[in-house]
Amino acid sequence: MxxxxxxxxxxxxxxxxxxxxxxxxxxxxxxxxxxxxxxxxxxxxxxxxxxxxxxxxxxxxxxxxxxxxxxxRQLNVYITGKVDMTADGSAYIVPDDELEDDIYIAPRKLRQALHGDMVKVHVYERKKKSRKREGEVVEILQRAKTDFTGTIDISKGYAFFLADDRKMLHDIFVPLDHLNGAQDGEKVVVSITDWPANAKNPVGKVKSILGKKGENDTEMNAILADFGFPLSFPKAVEEAANAISEGITKEEIAKRRDFRDTLTFTIDPVDAKDFDDAISFKTLENRHYEIGVHIADVSHYVTPDSILDKEAFERGTSVYLVDRVIPMLPERLSNDLCSLRPREDKLCFSAVFEMDDKANVHDQWFGRTIIHSDRRFTYEEAQEIIETKSGDYADEIRKLNELAQILKERRFKAGAISFETEEVKFRLDENGKPLGVYAKVRKDAHKLIEDFMLLANRRVAEFIGKQGRGKNKLGFVYRFHDVPNPETLTNFSQFASRFGHRLTIKSDKETAKSLNALMTKIEGSREQNLLTTLAVRSMAKAIYTTKHSSHYGLAFDYYTHFTSPIRRYPDVMVHRLLQFYLEGGAKVNIEHYEKMAEHASQMEKKAAEAERASIKYKQAEFLQDQIGVKYTGLVSGVTEWGMYVEIAENKCEGMVRLRDITDDFYTLDEKNFAIIGQRKKKVYQLGDEVQIKVKKVDLEKRQIDFTLLS
Missing domain, CATH: 1.10.10.10 (Winged helix-like DNA-binding domain superfamily/Winged helix DNA-binding domain)
Structure with a gap:
């Protein structure tokens, strides 16, 4: 050798x-x-x-x-971090220590690491101070994933798998005896089983067959599988759910506060199947109001460490794609036992408030209850009652709306931020094909429910968070939203000024007040969606944590998630902890809960990414038959290879590639969110209105290409 x-x-x-x-x-x-x-x-x-x-x-x-x-070399160090792959096969390692700079890794130094993997990196001494630090992967600590969705390509003696994930740069070799019935060209899930040290490609096997490329169910399931969400519940989990009795014993009722004789109703979307919250209303002798926020008591049915609990924890959240919901809990629980359907006795965990006409809370109570919903309203029905002042329980709904308006105004006065982003919705035919795209409108009926849910979440968090000090502080799961990065806010302010809008950046409260004024001013303008989206991006991302922290966006010192245990696992954790303390408990394993909170935050992020991917797919599918159609759009993003444009009338977003703009040679001006022609100095900036036509649609990659019209 x-x-x-x-x-x-x-x-x-x-x-x-x-x-x-x-x-x-x-x-x-x-x-x-x-x-x-x-x-x-x-x-x-x-x-x-x-x-x-x-x-x-x-x-x-x-x-x-x-x-x-x-x-x-003594200056060499080892760091651990996450792989962020680039299109050319190199990568940057994002260190665990946020104070560290990213480390550049050349393709041949990656040692079979893939995008998202946690790795140990040997960092070289800088040869020149100006150069970015470089290193090489010495150990793969944890794979981000080993299952990938994509297309199987079968030849006579072998098969290769091409992943949909653009950051998976290696085809996977699949032996013919590991195809598990997959046919050439089908969409499948492949699991990496081996990667020999001297092999260019990993080896894998077909784990499941998704179906024919381009079919709606195939593509939606591919998105779910790509983000690691299971397509069905294990048989044992379904059996455990189906084995739960729907009967409510007298002994169980005796443990609970009975609200079955109090007016109670739900307000939900017209197509909702799981009703996880209800409102009760009663006028008291002192002319105050008793308002109950009743939440499905999932923790009664899903007990710690049971097979149902473990499955719910792993999923972390329900996933909402364009045409379907992938529930966190089996249907027997989510749509039946725990769903607060009208004219049925249901077990709840409730927050009950005594309020006056000015929405001041005079008393509060938390605990387990039993309710009987009198009526199920859709948002549209409740909105009509608010507007016409007539209909079932009109006086009660109008009074609740008045109190909700006061709660909202008080919140904004305290420094909460109002972001009214447009939610894209699709009109679909029976096969899931999009026939139209529209923006969902939020009215008072939506905000009524939202404000009482916010009240319950805040008051539950305060109730626990204000008890004990130091070592005697009660462990709990909070929803934390950090203050925005000042530099990011300054960049946003400079961009907003191009549209003639001014943002004052002073104290947190003054900044929030200025942001709200800006959001009100741009309502209905052509730049509303763009500026609102950029403002949201300038905010920190909310997470779950056991460390008591405030919620900047809502201007709450204490905040948690108590109101949606059917679709969010942290709410189940909150219910359990609250009941534990109500029964006199004092200590919990806070490290255990922190790890669970971190997992919930990660799954929430994955679910949001899967939802966005399904929207991208449906947008591409909607424009597939509109090649050559002209539209007016707004520049919504700029990169070194092109600019993103959002069509004004349907919110579909695609790219105009720089190589397709032939009147000049354009380069990116990152600081000014623009691309600039080098000879004629023509500038295309974020927010500019442009005329485009649909050039090409790649459904498989969920990509839309536009041509810029001069």
């Missing part, structure tokens, strides 16, 4: 050599001494060690202070 090039043992030997130097810091060794430390006496091994040491000097791993003697 004269060289270590293409030697499958090189990686192992390199790690052993590094170990020798790490154990003897600052010592110099020649290749013979290293071989002796490793008990390797044969000539081939010594030559291999010498090669690795000399290569290490070239790459910056080792220095050679004396001829033939080597030393591990």
């Amino acid at each position: 004269k060289s270590t090039k293409n030697n499958p043992y090189k990686e192992v030997l390199t790690k052993l050599i590094l170990g020798v130097f790490e154990k003897s810091s600052n010592q110099l060794f020649n290749y013979k001494q290293v071989a002796s430390k490793l008990n390797l006496s044969d000539t081939d091994s010594k030559v291999a060690i010498a090669d690795i040491l000399h290569e290490g000097v070239e790459s910056g791993v080792f220095s050679q202070p004396e001829r033939g003697k080597f030393k591990l």
Whole structure:
């Protein structure tokens, strides 16, 4: 063995050599001494060690202070972080330590790491101060995923799998005896089973067959599988749910506060199947109002560490795609036992408030209840009652709306931020094909429910969060929303000024007040959706945590999620903790709950990404038959390879590629959110109105290409 090039043992030997130097810091060794430390006496091994040491000097791993003697560079460090793959096969490692800069990894130094993997990286000493730090992956700590969705390509003697994920740059080799019935060209899920050290491609097997490319069910299931959401419940989970009795015993009712004789109703979307919240209303003798926020008592049916609980925890959340809901709980629970359907006795966990005409809370109570909903309203029905002042329970609904309006005004006065983003909805035929696109409108009936849910969430969090101090503080799961990054806000302010809008950035409260004024001013304008989207992007992302923290966007010192346990696992955790403390409990394993909260935050993010992917697919499908059709759009994003344009009338977004703009050579001006022609200095900036036509649609990649019309 004269060289270590293409030697499958090189990686192992390199790690052993590094170990020798790490154990003897600052010592110099020649290749013979290293071989002796490793008990390797044969000539081939010594030559291999010498090669690795000399290569290490070239790459910056080792220095050679004396001829033939080597030393591990002391400035070199190991960091752990996440792989962020680029289109050219190189990657950046985003360190766990947020204060660290990203590390550049050349393609040949990735050592089979894939996008999103957690890895250990050896960081080289900078050769020049101006250059970005570089390194190489020395260990893959955790795969982000081993299952991928894509297309199987079967040849006579072998098959290859091409992943839909654009950041999965390796085709997967699939032996013919691992096809599991897949046919050429079908969409499938493939699981990586092996990746030999000297192999270019990983080896895998077909895990499941999704179906024919381009069919609605196939593509929606592919999106779910790609983000790691299961397409069905395991048989044992379904059986456990179906085995639960729907009867409510007298003993159970005796433990609960009975609201069955109090007027109670639900207000939900017209197509809702799981009703997880209800409102009760009663006028008291002192002319105050008793208002109950009643939430399905999922924790009564889903007990800790049961098979149902483990499945719900893993999923973390229900997933809402364009044409379907993938529930967190089996249908027996989500649409039956826990759904607060009208004219049925249902078990709830409730927050009950005594309020006056000015929406001041005089008293509150939290605990388990039993209710009987008198009526199921759709948002449209409730809105008509608010507007016409007539209909079932009109006086009660109008009074609730008045109180909700006061709660909302009080919230905004305290510094809450109002973002009215347009939610894209599709009109679909029976096969899921989009016939039209429209923006969902939120009216008072939506906000009525929202404000009472916010009240319950805040008051539950305060009730627990304000008890105890220091070591005696009660452990709990909060919803945390951090203050925005000042630099990001300043960039947004500068951009908004191009439309003639001014944003004051001072204290958190003043900034929020200024943002609200801006959101009110742009309502109905052509730039509303663009500026609102950018404003939302400038905000920090909300997460779940056990560390008590305020919610900047809502201007609440304490906030949690209590109101949707059918579709969010953190709400189940909150119900359990609240009941534990109501029964006199004092201590919980807070580290355990923090890990659960982190998992819930990750699954929430994945669910949002899956929802966006389904919207992108339906937008592409909607425009598939409109090649050549002209539209007016707004520039919604700029990159080094093109500019994104959002069509004004249907909110579909596509790209105008720079190579297709032929009147000049355009480059990105990142600071000013623009692309600029180098000769004529023509500028296309975020928010500019442009005329485009649909050029090409790639359904498989969920990509829409536009041509810019001069």
